[in-house]
Amino acid sequence: MITYLISLIVLFSITASTWAQTSSPKILRWGADSEGGAPYAFQDPADPGRIIGFEVDLVNALAEELHVRPEFVQNQWDGLIPGLQRGNYDMVVNGLEITEDRKAEINFSEPYYLTYEQLTVRKDTYDINSLADCKGKVVGTLKFSLAHRILEAQGGIEVRSYEGQINAYEDLANGRLDAVLMDYPIALYYGQRHPKLKFVGGPISQMTYGIGVRKEDRQLLDEINLALEKLAQNGRLREILERWALWTVPMAEFLHDKKPSTALPTEYDAYMKAVGMRRTWKDRFLQYAGYIPLLAKGALTTIELSILSMLMAVVLGLLIALMRLYTPPPFSQFALAYVEVTRGTPLLIQLFFIFYGLPNIGIKLAPFTAALLGLGLNYAAYEAENYRAGILSIPRSQMEAALALGMTRLQALRHIIVPQAMRLVIPPVTNDFIALLKDSSLVSVITMVELTKVYGQLASTYYDYFGIGLLAAAMYFLIGLPFVRLSRFAENYFSFDKRVPNMARGSKKPRVLSLSGLAHSFHP
Amino acid sequence: MTEQNSAVVDVWDLHKSFHGHPVLRGIDLHIAPQELTVLIGPSGCGKSTFLRCLNCLEIFDRGKVSIGGINLERTSVPSPLTGEFHAKVRQLRLNVGMVFQSFNLFPHLTALENVMKAPLVVKGIPREQAEAIARELLEKVGLSTHVHHYPSQLSGGQQQRAAIARALAMAPKVMLYDEPTSALDPGLVEEVLQVMKKLHEEGMTQIVVTHEMRFARDVADKIVYFEDGQIVEMAPPKQMFSSPRDERTRRFLKRFL
Numbered sequence: 001m002i003t004y005l006i007s008l009i010v011l012f013s014i015t016a017s018t019w020a021q022t023s024s025p026k027i028l029r030w031g032a033d034s035e036g037g038a039p040y041a042f043q044d045p046a047d048p049g050r051i052i053g054f055e056v057d058l059v060n061a062l063a064e065e066l067h068v069r070p071e072f073v074q075n076q077w078d079g080l081i082p083g084l085q086r087g088n089y090d091m092v093v094n095g096l097e098i099t100e101d102r103k104a105e106i107n108f109s110e111p112y113y114l115t116y117e118q119l120t121v122r123k124d125t126y127d128i129n130s131l132a133d134c135k136g137k138v139v140g141t142l143k144f145s146l147a148h149r150i151l152e153a154q155g156g157i158e159v160r161s162y163e164g165q166i167n168a169y170e171d172l173a174n175g176r177l178d179a180v181l182m183d184y185p186i187a188l189y190y191g192q193r194h195p196k197l198k199f200v201g202g203p204i205s206q207m208t209y210g211i212g213v214r215k216e217d218r219q220l221l222d223e224i225n226l227a228l229e230k231l232a233q234n235g236r237l238r239e240i241l242e243r244w245a246l247w248t249v250p251m252a253e254f255l256h257d258k259k260p261s262t263a264l265p266t267e268y269d270a271y272m273k274a275v276g277m278r279r280t281w282k283d284r285f286l287q288y289a290g291y292i293p294l295l296a297k298g299a300l301t302t303i304e305l306s307i308l309s310m311l312m313a314v315v316l317g318l319l320i321a322l323m324r325l326y327t328p329p330p331f332s333q334f335a336l337a338y339v340e341v342t343r344g345t346p347l348l349i350q351l352f353f354i355f356y357g358l359p360n361i362g363i364k365l366a367p368f369t370a371a372l373l374g375l376g377l378n379y380a381a382y383e384a385e386n387y388r389a390g391i392l393s394i395p396r397s398q399m400e401a402a403l404a405l406g407m408t409r410l411q412a413l414r415h416i417i418v419p420q421a422m423r424l425v426i427p428p429v430t431n432d433f434i435a436l437l438k439d440s441s442l443v444s445v446i447t448m449v450e451l452t453k454v455y456g457q458l459a460s461t462y463y464d465y466f467g468i469g470l471l472a473a474a475m476y477f478l479i480g481l482p483f484v485r486l487s488r489f490a491e492n493y494f495s496f497d498k499r500v501p502n503m504a505r506g507s508k509k510p511r512v513l514s515l516s517g518l519a520h521s522f523h524p
Numbered sequence: 525m526t527e528q529n530s531a532v533v534d535v536w537d538l539h540k541s542f543h544g545h546p547v548l549r550g551i552d553l554h555i556a557p558q559e560l561t562v563l564i565g566p567s568g569c570g571k572s573t574f575l576r577c578l579n580c581l582e583i584f585d586r587g588k589v590s591i592g593g594i595n596l597e598r599t600s601v602p603s604p605l606t607g608e609f610h611a612k613v614r615q616l617r618l619n620v621g622m623v624f625q626s627f628n629l630f631p632h633l634t635a636l637e638n639v640m641k642a643p644l645v646v647k648g649i650p651r652e653q654a655e656a657i658a659r660e661l662l663e664k665v666g667l668s669t670h671v672h673h674y675p676s677q678l679s680g681g682q683q684q685r686a687a688i689a690r691a692l693a694m695a696p697k698v699m700l701y702d703e704p705t706s707a708l709d710p711g712l713v714e715e716v717l718q719v720m721k722k723l724h725e726e727g728m729t730q731i732v733v734t735h736e737m738r739f740a741r742d743v744a745d746k747i748v749y750f751e752d753g754q755i756v757e758m759a760p761p762k763q764m765f766s767s768p769r770d771e772r773t774r775r776f777l778k779r780f781l
Contacts, residue, residue, distance in 0.1 A: 400581050401628035405642035405694060406618045415645055420632050494632075 028068040030059055031084060032094035033077040035453070037165060037460040038189040038271055039244045040095050041072070045274035045461050048294050054185075054244040054267070055093045058112060061236050065227035075447045078144065081105055082356040083447060084212055086364060090220060092212035095183065097146055107217075108210035109224045112237065114250040116203035117147045118184045120191035122172060123198050128179050130201045137178035140168040146207050147181040164456075165190045166463055173197060183207065185246055190463075193272060206250055235262075243267045275463060284467075291458055291468060298454030299475045305371055305450065306437045306479075312376030313436070314429065317383025318418070324384065325391060326409060335384070342381035348442055350374050355446035371443035379436050386428045390421030423494035430487035434480045451475060532557045532729050533578070533698055538587035540570075540577055547573045548584070549753040555698075555746075558727045560720075562740040562761075565750030566776060571733045574750070575700050578731070579620040580613040592619035592697035618646070621691030625703040627683040629675040635662060635686045636671040639693045646694070654693075661689040665719050681712030685719055692723075699723065701732040717743075737780045741765055749773045 032041040034051055041053040051072055063070040073089040080092045084106060098108045121128050128134060135156040141147040143161035151159045160177060162168040165186050172180045173196045180191060181204070191197050211228075213221050231237040232255055241247045242261055245268035252258060324335035342350070351374040354365065365373065394417050402412035441452035449457075455472035459465045533555040540548040547570045555561050563571040576582040578589060580596070583605065588597040594616040596609070629638050639658035643649050662671050665685035667678075675683055684704055691699060701720070705713040717739050724730060724743060734740065740747055740761060747764040749757045749772075757764070757773045768774045 397624065397626060397628045398630065401622075401624065401630070402642075404579055404581060404617060404620070404622035405690070406614060406646045407642060408614065411645050415641060416630055420630075423632075 026066075026068040027071050028059075028063055028066065028091070029071045029073050029089035030091050030093050031073045031075040031080055031089035032092070033080065034074055035164070035456045035460050036077050036094060037186070039185050039246065039268070041093070043457050043461045045271065048291065048458060048461065052267075054240055054246055055095070057240045057243075057267075058231075058237070059093055061231055061240065062224065062227050065230055066223055073447070074449050074453075076445050079356070079445060079447070081212065084214060086356060086359045087214075088367075088447060090213065090217065091224070095185070095209050096212050097207045098210040099146075102212070105215075106212045107215055107221050108212055109221060110228055111208035111210050111254065112228055113209040113241070113246070114206060114254050115184045115209070115246075115248050116206050116250060117150060117181050118187035118191070118199055119201045119204065120169070120172065120180045120182070120187050120197050121178065121200050122175075122196055125178065125200075128200060131181075131204055134179055134181075138176070139179045139181055140171060140177040141181050142168070142186075145183070146205065147183065150205055151181060164460055166460055166465070169194055169197065184248065185244075188245065189268075189271070193275075203248075203250070239263045275461075288467060288471060291471060294454050294458065295451065295468075295471060295475055298449060298451040299479060301448065301450040302437065302440050302452075302476075303479055305368070305375065305443065305448070306433070306440050309372050309375035309379065309440070310433050310436055312372065313379035313383045313432075316376065316380035318387050320380060320384035321387035321391065322413065325388060326413070339381045339384050342378055343385075347374065347378050347439060348445065350378055351442060351446050367443075367447045370446055371440075371448050374443070374446075375436060375440060379432060382432050383429060386425050386432070387421065389428075390425035391417055393424055394420050419494075423491060426487055426491045426494065430484060433483055433487075437480055437483075438476060530556055532592055533731070534588075534590040535578070536588040538574070538577060538584050538589065540573060540582060540584045547753050548577065551587070551753075551755060553748065553755065553758075555729065555731065557729050558724075559745045560724045560730045560732065560743055561746045561748060562744040563731065563733045563748045563750055564735070564737075564740065564776070565756075569750040570753040571750040572702055575622075575702050575731065575733055578698075578700060579617050579622055581622075583613075589616070591616055594619060618694060619697045621688075621694060621696035621699040623684070623687050623691055623699065623701045623704050625706050627675070627680070627687045627707070629683055629687055629690070631675050634672050634674055635667060635678065635689075638675070638686060639690045642690070643693050657693055658689070661692050662686065664692075664722075665689045666715070679712060680708045681715045684708065684716045688716075688719055688723075697729060699728055699730045701730065701734065703733050703735070705734065705736060735780075737765075737777075749776065751776070 032055060034042050036042065039054050041051055041055045044050040044052045056072070059070045071089075073083075075083040075088060077094065080094060080096065081102065083089065084092050092106075093112075096102070096108075098111065102108070119128070119131065119134075128137065131150070131154055134151070134154065136158075138158045138160060139151055140160040140162055141151060142165060143163065148159065148161055151157050160168075160171075162171075165182060168177065168180050168182070169190050171177045172191075173194055179200075180187075182191065184203070187199065192199055211224055213224065228237070238247060238251075238255070238257060239262070241251065242263040243266050245265035247261065320335045320338060324332050324339070326332075327335070351371070354374050355367070355370040358365065398416055398420065399409075399412055402416045403409070407415070440450060444450060444453035444456075451472055455468055459468045462468065531554040533553070535551055535553040538548050538551040539546070551574055563574070565571050573582060577584045578591065584598060586598050586600070588595065590596070594612060596612055596616060629635075630641065633641060636655065636658050639661055640651075640654040643654045643657065644651065659668070659671060662668055665688055667682060667685055667689070670678060670682060670686075673682075675686070678686065688699075688704075704720070705716050708716065713736065717736065720730060720732065720739075721743050732740075732744075742761075744761050747759060747761050748755055749764070749768075749770070751772050757768060757770045759768075764773070765777065768777060
């Protein structure tokens with residue numbers, strides 16, 4: 001088993017291709033989180049299989065200048081910098097503000113966009129017109145954002161931090177918040193379009209987005225800066241921003257470009273049209289039907305990952321349980337420690353550790369391998385305990401009878417104890433499989449795009465956590481269902497009491513294996 | 525001692541204690557081939573522990589056991605249990621069949637599979653051969669019509685007879701019975717005793733811990749009276765039941781006769 005695991009690790013290990021090593025024709029891989037939503041890099045509402053956004057357009061223009069082929073890599077926003085450092089992609093283009101603490105980790109290009117924070121309130125709110133008016137009010141924003149720091153620094157404001165902008169603006173609209181402070185592009189695409197909300201006040205603070213690259217990729221950084229310079233000079237950058245309605249005063253000042261607008265906000269209009277359409281029931285039905293292929297693709301990843309990691313957990317768990325029960329101290333203590341540590345620490349941290357931590361000691365795993373290991377190793381601890389409970393519930397006299405017949409301990413386990421324990425173990429193992437199926441949604445933090453991640457992407461694109469949520473939940477349910485059936489079948493198969501080959505004594509009611517003490521009831 | 529040379533089971537100075545409490549305090553016993561020996565005594569006297577020490581389900585602390593030419597010896601306390609010792613334990617167990625008070629059949633296997641399992645797993649003999657042996661033994665214990673029944677579908681007496689067949693399948697030199705009929709309804713006791721009697725007639729060496737005094741009197745070659753971890757008295761049944769020498773034996777037997 002251990003050699004199997006090692007070979008798995010070796011097989012799936014990807015060698016991070018740093019920029020300098022990549023051979024031509026070069027592929028420039030860039031990381032972003034499409035769940036971040038419009039207008040950065042997000043799923044096209046008109047065609048959810050496609051990623052669009054002003055950053056997509058920017059990367060395409062850059063790639064043209066650099067004579068490379070761009071390749072989009074999905075990565076959780078919080079993990080964009082670790083993902084860059086472990087070599088999942090060569091640059092980050094995803095509304096990453098240039099800040100001092102980030103500069104300690106990675107290098108930034110010259111800014112490609114300057115913007116500010118925008119305050120949004122309900123249309124019937126008249127007492128908030130500036131940041132100062134927010135004192136004593138409840139204001140929402142995104143966690144880890146500049147806006148969050150600004151609100152904290154202001155003082156006297158009750159700050160609520162959100163994972164996604166949609167929830168923040170929804171809470172503002174339905175009165176849970178008094179105002180929302182967010183980056184202007186987000187406010188423009190999610191706040192302003194809301195029929196109950198309005199912008200108030202002028203630009204607050206200023207922020208600059210830069211392209212993030214690894215510290216060691218100096219050559220790539222120089223090339224990007226040159227290309228950006230060129231796009232600024234020849235007007236491509238301005239054109240892209242204008243088509244997305246993102247041309248701002250700070251940007252105009254930064255580029256010393258005071259000319260009137262030339263390009264129409266075509267992309268902005270297309271987006272507003274796509275999400276703002278009043279739909280008939282038939283439209284809605286077709287729309288939901290359109291999500292199914294994407295959700296199904298995510299579901300497939302979920303199924304694949306769940307089954308493989310459960311297989312791993314079931315095999316490894318049995319070994320650990322046997323080790324704990326039947327081996328001398330150093331081994332049994334190791335098994336005990338494994339169970340305690342694995343069970344006692346959050347799966348989320350284990351996943352982060354395996355994916356982002358292990359590269360520090362030279363073990364770099366592909367996302368799927370890391371997810372498989374994380375889930376498999378974690379659930380192995382739980383399965384080990386299931387097996388242990390099952391084995392311990394088999395009366396000691398069964399082991400004695402087997403030993404008395406000349407079997408070794410291992411033979412007795414293999415032929416006598418484990419087959420009996422199996423039946424008792426099936427219900428809790430099935431239970432764990434269903435739990436694992438749902439826990440597998442955690443692997444989206446290590447860049448896996450599975451069912452929950454697809455749900456998040458679609459929901460943030462369409463402003464629809466309800467309908468798509470029901471669809472995704474139904475899919476989880478449907479995935480679990482066959483396994484529940486399978487387990488019931490297996491349980492029947494292993495329940496030797498009910499296997500009646502010969503009905504000579506058919507009137508006898510099936511005997512239930514007692515969980516303690518004697519296994520044998522006596523027949524009056 | 526001439527008996528010692530021809531014996532199939534030899535026990536010298538066997539000691540065993542649990543948590544410092546002595547249970548066996550120097551047992552010497554020598555059993556000739558084909559003998560049926562019955563061990564009697566009050567509960568807690570150590571007779572069951574003695575039986576379990578013979579095939580090392582309990583490892584004795586000190587003394588020597590020799591069964592069918594396999595010698596196990598522990599001289600000092602504590603003497604380490606080496607791999608060599610454990611290998612010998614397994615060899616010794618191949619010479620010994622054990623029948624338990626609560627049958628201990630494998631509930632996930634049919635009667636036939638119960639009997640076949642050990643020959644298949646331990647001796648690695650071909651399946652057809654194992655099945656032939658198993659069917660023959662089940663017929664011998666009167667279960668030829670129940671070979672495909674699971675233990676839960678058998679009566680207590682049937683289960684115990686299947687357990688005897690299971691032990692016999694390994695062709696042991698000695699059969700040990702630990703209160704084989706104590707868990708049975710009175711009506712089912714006889715069918716099990718009949719099987720043991722039949723084996724006796726065929727020349728199987730048997731050691732039986734039991735409270736069935738009539739069986740002991742009618743069938744046994746030798747009665748051994750245990751008390752307090754020691755053998756108090758050993759005699760042929762007629763002598764034992766009619767004129768026990770020791771006062772303790774007399775007191776014990778009075779309750780049964």
